[in-house]
Amino acid sequence: MNETILIIDDEDNLRKTLAKILAARGYDILEASDGIEAVELLRASAPDLVFTDWKMPVMGGEEILRYMRKDPRLDSIPVIVITAFGSSHSTIEAVRLGAYDFVTKPFDLDEISLTAERALAHSSLNHEVAHLRAQIGRNGVAATGRLIGSSRAMVDVFKMIGKVAETDSTVLICGESGTGKELVAEAIHAYSRRKDKPFVVVNCAALPEGLLESELFGHERGAFTGAVGRKTGRFEVAEGGTIFLDEIAELSPGLQSKLLRVLQEHTYERVGGTETVYGNFRALAATNRDLEACVREKVFREDLFYRLNVVRIPVPSLRERRSDIVPLAEHFLGIYSERNGLPTVGFSDDAILMLQMYSYPGNVRELENMVERAVLMARGRVVMPGHFPMSIGAGRERDPSHDEVEFLLLPFHKAIAELEKLLIKNALKDSNGNKSEAADRLQINRRLLYKKLTDYHLEE
Numbered sequence: 193m194n195e196t197i198l199i200i201d202d203e204d205n206l207r208k209t210l211a212k213i214l215a216a217r218g219y220d221i222l223e224a225s226d227g228i229e230a231v232e233l234l235r236a237s238a239p240d241l242v243f244t245d246w247k248m249p250v251m252g253g254e255e256i257l258r259y260m261r262k263d264p265r266l267d268s269i270p271v272i273v274i275t276a277f278g279s280s281h282s283t284i285e286a287v288r289l290g291a292y293d294f295v296t297k298p299f300d301l302d303e304i305s306l307t308a309e310r311a312l313a314h315s316s317l318n319h320e321v322a323h324l325r326a327q328i329g330r331n332g333v334a335a336t337g338r339l340i341g342s343s344r345a346m347v348d349v350f351k352m353i354g355k356v357a358e359t360d361s362t363v364l365i366c367g368e369s370g371t372g373k374e375l376v377a378e379a380i381h382a383y384s385r386r387k388d389k390p391f392v393v394v395n396c397a398a399l400p401e402g403l404l405e406s407e408l409f410g411h412e413r414g415a416f417t418g419a420v421g422r423k424t425g426r427f428e429v430a431e432g433g434t435i436f437l438d439e440i441a442e443l444s445p446g447l448q449s450k451l452l453r454v455l456q457e458h459t460y461e462r463v464g465g466t467e468t469v470y471g472n473f474r475a476l477a478a479t480n481r482d483l484e485a486c487v488r489e490k491v492f493r494e495d496l497f498y499r500l501n502v503v504r505i506p507v508p509s510l511r512e513r514r515s516d517i518v519p520l521a522e523h524f525l526g527i528y529s530e531r532n533g534l535p536t537v538g539f540s541d542d543a544i545l546m547l548q549m550y551s552y553p554g555n556v557r558e559l560e561n562m563v564e565r566a567v568l569m570a571r572g573r574v575v576m577p578g579h580f581p582m583s584i585g586a587g588r589e590r591d592p593s594h595d596e597v598e599f600l601l602l603p604f605h606k607a608i609a610e611l612e613k614l615l616i617k618n619a620l621k622d623s624n625g626n627k628s629e630a631a632d633r634l635q636i637n638r639r640l641l642y643k644k645l646t647d648y649h650l651e652e
């Protein structure tokens with residue numbers, strides 16, 4: 193099905209030109225020559241994207257935006273405002289009311305289609321995230337903590353969760369310490385057919401080989417000195433549900449081969465027992481190590497690696513998804529304020545800046561601990577830079593790419609300017625110099641990016 197674009201403009205020629213350009217790109221077009229007509233069309237059907245003129249005699253762009261923001265069915269539709277010339281007031285108003293982007297008359301054909309394409313992609317990404325969040329939330333992960341993230345990298349993770357959850361395939365979750373691997377495992381379980389059955393976590397690094405074996409498979413009475421009773425193993429506890437094998441790289445060679453058999457045949461024997469037990473479980477595994485390297489170094493069985501690596505979900509480090517830092521910080525601020533009976537106030541601007549600059553070697557867990565501590569220190573007041581550990585602003589732990597700029601020591605406006613420059617440079621680097629893509633990454637419109645490039649003399 194084609195995506196539908198509603199074009200609202202009182203100038204017939206202009207509207208028809210725009211309609212022609214967009215229809216040629218395969219979109220279905222609706223046209224309205226004023227706001228009243230537009231509202232009628234919006235009542236009848238929700239388009240995927242709206243282009244609207246700002247100044248119109250009857251009902252202008254501002255009223256249309258206001259109208260759409262009040263209707264939950266229309267609220268998430270991206271709106272691109274058509275302006276004749278750079279009027280800062282209308283721009284500010286339009287931004288405030290949630291306009292997605294701007295195009296100026298006269299039209300640049302390529303720019304128009306690109307803007308439309310990007311707005312549509314953006315809104316489908318938003319839908320996907322909302323949809324997955326709703327699914328994940330509904331199935332109970334909310335109880336253990338919601339997966340926060342709207343960066344592209346995290347959306348990819350959500351998509352993978354959605355794809356594998358309903359299958360029974362083994363999933364290997366990889367990522368640095370504290371990136372949320374366990375949360376991803378929980379989400380896979382919560383989103384699967386097994387969601388009402390147990391989710392059992394085994395940390396393979398926590399126990400010595402002998403104990404771990406009976407922990408996993410259980411033991412019969414008298415299996416070894418001290419085995420006074422019969423013990424139910426974790427695989428048995430997980431019957432019908434999911435078993436999550438954390439820190440899988442730490443498994444001893446002996447247990448690696450036993451695990452391989454369990455994963456292949458779903459059968460095992462309890463320690464000291466002769467009966468073969470059949471288990472109905474789904475296995476997930478996680479590691480923060482480079483398992484391929486472990487295989488090369490012959491400390492991890494190659495056949496077990498391939499058995500586990502059927503599907504792999506790489507969870508990105510927090511440095512690779514900086515746009516998630518602030519939403520995560522706010523999420524944790526809410527949690528820890530409530531838990532401590534304190535009002536949720538917020539972060540000061542320079543505290544936010546500080547959070548955004550830091551490198552997070554301990555990833556989300558480190559951010560969470562930092563916010564928890566800051567909440568306690570701030571005692572219900574706004575969280576300030578001083579409530580965070582000295583080291584995060586001191587430069588030592590900061591991202592190496594930021595070393596040259598001692599932002600936090602500069603006067604406010606200079607610091608902001610330096611930050612803007614850095615964000616722009618990084619965005620351009622990440623998009624191989626493609627300015628449209630850079631603007632998209634920064635979630636600003638291209639015009640603003642061009643202006644900043646000129647202002648800061650960043651043009652090559």
Ligand SMILES: Nc1ncnc2c1ncn2[C@@H]1O[C@H](COP(=O)(O)OP(=O)(O)OP(=O)(O)O)[C@@H](O)[C@H]1O
Nearest residue numbers: 337338339340369370371372373374375480556557
């Ligand atoms: N996307 C996220 N949204 C909300 N909370 C998160 C997210 N990612 C991680 N967390 C929180 O961060 C903490 C660490 O996450 P988790 O234990 O899943 O990490 P991990 O990758 O298993 O770490 P490790 O390798 O050290 O075991 C947890 O408290 C978790 O709730």
Ligand SMILES: [Mg+2]
Nearest residue numbers: 373374438478
């Ligand atoms: Mg973990």
